[in-house]
Amino acid sequence: MDAVTDAEFDTSVLLSEKPVLVDFWAEWCGPCRQVSPILEELNGEHGDKVTFLKMNVDENPVTPASYRVTGIPTINVYSKGEVVKSIVGARPKAVLLKELAEFI
Template sequence: MAGASIIEINDGTFEQEVLQSDVPVLVDFWAPWCGPCRAIAPVIEELTTEYAGKVKMAKCNVDDNPKTPSRYGIRAIPTLIIFKGGNVSEQITGAVAKSQIAAAIDKVVS
């Protein structure tokens, strides 16, 4: 589940919340039954605090919202995609180290 500072997005809100965002957006494509998704959730929470004001963090449940993951060719979860200016800037698939996610964010915000 998303924490207070992570927004839940769906197929209907994706365009406005992500593609039209003034700041880069990290979207965590996940599902409740996915163990690795649950494993990286606390890492995403920490990064949300560390990058507050620089990057918007969002979660998209792939089971409830099939259109958006399909649009971006997501076949494995968790997949993290960082959007900047409405375009895909970085993509990470799998439960990876916090440092790897932070390095991808740093590329986009610096």
């Protein structure tokens, strides 16, 4: 999964033609490390329908603050510049697949 920064967010996420899933995470976050390989798998399986990106909240504080990301991991799905789905906390793959079914 590619990383996205505050500077690239508008272009890479909000102006994207297809839905974009952004994983807000940090190095020190244990649950983030649990979710990361699952999202990598989903990216491999569904990357043609949804763009998968990750954002380090410690290195990029502006975007998470603007979307009120207070707990991590937070997974937001953006479509046409709007948040259409928000998942806070780690989930097993089966649960993530169910919650993201309308996009993938």
